[in-house]
Amino acid sequence: MAMGKVLISGRHLTKVYGTGNRKKAAVDDVSFDFHEGEIISIVGESGSGKTTLAKMIMGLLKESGGAIEYDGKPRQMKRYRERKAYWKDIQAIFQDPFSSFNVFHRVEKLLVDCIKLQGLKLNKDEEYAKMKEACSFVNLKFEELYNKYPFELSGGQMQRLMIARIFMLHPKVLIADEPTSMVDACSRSTILDMLLKLRDENRMTIVFITHDVGLAYYVSDTICIMEHGRIVEAGRAEEVIHHAEHPYTKQLINDVPKIHSPWVLD
Ligand SMILES: Nc1ncnc2c1ncn2[C@@H]1O[C@H](COP(=O)(O)OP(=O)(O)O)[C@@H](O)[C@H]1O
Ligand SMILES: [Mg+2]
Incomplete structure (x- = not known):
């Protein structure tokens, strides 16, 4: 698929944690250009x-150095109005889908809140x-789930619900931080296919x-x-995998x- 314009870019991003001689650069001079419709791993x-990098891009963590541009302009996060506008366009899902949702709320509320968040009447x-459509996008049945609490769902079902929310909110950018690391192998490939979709x-x-x-x-x-x-x-996926140059990549x-591959005993 042809990629669009540069949507979000980082220049010399750095994040230093700690002070004095316990200072540590968790992100060290990172630059990138992410395009519209591009999937970047x-x-x-x-x-x-x-x-740490993901949180800086999300605007949840302030960079120690460097800058982020969004849609051709320096990203502004000082005013409430600016943050609100940015977070309308950029959303995240995390490793633990239960962590970003109130465990005392039923599934229906998780989805209804999402409609409210968009200010739709x-x-x-x-x-x-709308909720049914979002659930079927992630291969879940709303009728079977709407009345359930998070602890009655599997990690994979919960993560798919988080993707259903993304489908409803349709942000321009999704940051998915290890979204498949806490789900079973079967849900894993479903989740990847949903990201592609x-x-x-x-x-x-x-x-x-x-x-x-992989x-x-x-x-x-x-x-x-x-x-x-x-x-x-960094580069096109095929290039990086089939013509890896850096020893760490290899x-x-x-x-x-x-x-x-067959068994190799060595
Ligand atoms: N809030 C924090 N305070 C101090 N050090 C941190 C903090 N968060 C992360 N780190 C350190 O920064 C480094 C990068 O962490 P992280 O961004 O979570 O890496 P990853 O997501 O790749 O596992 C690690 O050495 C981690 O211990
Ligand atoms: Mg991490």
């Missing part, structure tokens, strides 16, 4: 700075139709964060490999279990 081991029938049908820009280079290769146009807070290699690729 950020791949790296635990502790490489992926979540719908009658009950329209609300119902969100991009194909809604031209969403998706930043997919993972430690799994998953990254499956979904992305572009892969950025992150090590110790730096992007050490190591990540080597560590992928080779299901299809």
